[in-house]
Amino acid sequence: MTYETDTTLMLLAVGEALVGILGNAFIALVNFMGWMKNRKIASIDLILSSVAMSRICLQCIILLDCIILVQYPDTYNRGKEMRTVDFFWTLTNHLSVWFATCLSIFYLFKIANFFHPLFLWIKWRIDKLILRTLLACVIISLCFSLPVTENLSDDFRRCVKTKERINSTLRCKVNKAGHASVKVNLNLVMLFPFSVSLVSFLLLILSLWRHTRQIQLSVTGYKDPSTTAHVKAMKAVISFLALFVVYCLAFLIATSSYFMPESELAVIWGELIALIYPSSHSFILILGSSKLKQASVRVLCRVKTMLKGRKY
Secondary structure, eight states: OOHHHHHHHHHHHHHHHHHHHHHHHHHHHHHHHHHHHHSSOOHHHHHHHHHHHHHHHHHHHHHHHHHHHHHOGGGGGSHHHHHHHHHHHHHHHHHHHHHHHHHHHHHHHHHOOOOOHHHHHHHHHHHHHHHHHHHHHHHHHHHHHHHHHHHSOHHHHHHHHOSOOTTTHHHHHHTHHHHHHHHHHHHHHTHHHHHHHHHHHHHHHHHHHHHHHHSOOOTTOOOOHHHHHHHHHHHHHHHHHHHHHHHHHHHHHHHHGGGSTTOHHHHHHHHHHHTHHHHHHHHHHHHHOHHHHHHHHHHHHHHHHHHHHHHO
8 A cells, every 4th residue: 555545544543543532431431420420320321331342442452453464564563453453353342242242231221111921020130130131241342352362373363464465375274264264253253142132132122012012192293202112212223233334334344355465445344344333322312311312412512612701
């Protein structure tokens, strides 16, 4: 790649990451301030804060990997550094997805109305189960992250992330199938939380359909709080599913292109697309939460007032 291309891609990556970090940091900060003020934190705020912090870490890791790949590719000649980056990328990736899945499950049990005994048992205890569920997500993510980083050998890392690949070309071809299977398995593992979120979305649709059959909307188009809550939850879940599909495709592009010669540009573009998922979904969550939305309006009003004061 030329110097101009490198600079342009780096600016795009930094811009995307900063926007996403700003949005996620806002979510975490608002919920933290509410926690300090009230001396307690609601389950939804705990989940949103967990999602936000995991995505801040994920964006930092993706940005770091992009910077190293463009500016300091020889760093990956040392296996220790690359193992560290791979481990934290895999860990934060799993944490982000599992925490978002917890959010989908929480919406389902808090908003949907079903009369199955198991559903009702979980619905009445969902607030008590959230902390344990989040801790379980951390354990699951660690269990998947450690084997993945151990199974990718240093030879493979040097092959796929350094420009000098001549000496390792034969070894890369011989071990290509094994390394590819690790990457494929990593993507397949993410199908489970994706499926759970998809099922939650479908059950929310079913619950909303059953609810609208039981109520009558007035002529003015008034909607009861339950209908509004259903719609907001469905928007949050479907946006996560759509953006997650884009993220997985970008991740697949980045990992698959490692096996092609001169793939640096494709890898970076894959990482740029991958940054869209954690960046944009944070703002969707802000707009879907009345608490976060009101806080963002107050911040914008203060910024607007400060800018007007400087003019005069």
